[in-house]
Each structure stands twice: as C-alpha cells, then as structure tokens.
Amino acid sequence: MEIPIMFEESDAVEGHHDGLVISLPVAKEHGSSANIIMLDTLKHMNIDEKNIIIKSTMLVGFSGETKKTSGEITLATYAKGVNLQVKFLVIDTLSSYNIILSRPWIHEIRAIPSTYH
Structure with missing residues (x-):
C-alpha cells in the first residue's frame, strides 16, 4: 500500500527564494533529460579519467547555447534508500x-521536489 505524500501550509519555508538543491552521495563520496557531471567534479572525487567512455554528444543549454560532451561515465548513486547505477554525460x-x-x-527514485516546501 502506498501512502500519499501531501504538503500542508505549515510545511512552507517563509522567505525562502533560493534554487532547489538536492544533495546525494555519488560514487565514492558519502542533487533536464540528461544526467550531467562536470569533469572537474570527477577529478575532485579522485575518479580516474580512464573510466570515462569517450563519446561526444551535443548538449543544448537552457539559453540555447551548445556544448560538446567529453564522454560518459556510469556511477553509483544513493538517495533515501535507493541505489542506482546512473549514466552521466561528462562536460x-x-x-x-x-x-x-x-x-x-x-x-525513477520517486522523489517529490517542492520548491515551496
């Protein structure tokens, strides 16, 4: 049996106008139609660039700008009891x-982000 998730007015955060940020462990560390990870982030995670599968894909940004990817990599993610292997495009x-x-x-993880709550 699934329990419905409901937000009430008492759940609201007053005066909060920041962007929605979701944090979660990815790979070795303990938040569109593509999962994207920055190359610099992989370096900070000490993930060897040899693990990146070289494959160039053209991405179109929110304002219409284009960017080629360096490749793709699959990393383990964990969020609220859900473990997933996720393919990321590397830029x-x-x-x-x-x-x-x-x-x-x-x-897929059945998350319900609410910027108001």
Whole structure:
C-alpha cells in the first residue's frame, strides 16, 4: 500500500527564494533529460579519467547555447534508500553546479521536489 505524500501550509519555508538543491552521495563520496557531471567534479572525487567512455554528444543549454560532451561515465548513486547505477554525460566546463540530475532520474527514485516546501 502506498501512502500519499501531501504538503500542508505549515510545511512552507517563509522567505525562502533560493534554487532547489538536492544533495546525494555519488560514487565514492558519502542533487533536464540528461544526467550531467562536470569533469572537474570527477577529478575532485579522485575518479580516474580512464573510466570515462569517450563519446561526444551535443548538449543544448537552457539559453540555447551548445556544448560538446567529453564522454560518459556510469556511477553509483544513493538517495533515501535507493541505489542506482546512473549514466552521466561528462562536460569540461566551469559551472556553479557539480552535477545536474534529469527528470527521469528524479522520477525513477520517486522523489517529490517542492520548491515551496
């Protein structure tokens, strides 16, 4: 039996206008239609670049800009009791984010992000 998840007005966070950030362990560490990880993030995680499968894919950003990927890598993720092997497209660019997770990933773990709550 699945229990419905409901938010009430008392769950709201007043004065909160920050972006939604979801944090989760990926690979060795203990948050679109593509899962994206920055090359610099992999380096900080001490993941050898030899693990990246060289495969160039063209990505189109939110403002229409394009970027080629360096390749792809599959990493273990863990979020609220759900372990998944997730394929990430690797890009070598500066970013405010370490990882961008896709809607399909969010749906697969049955997460319910709410920016209001």
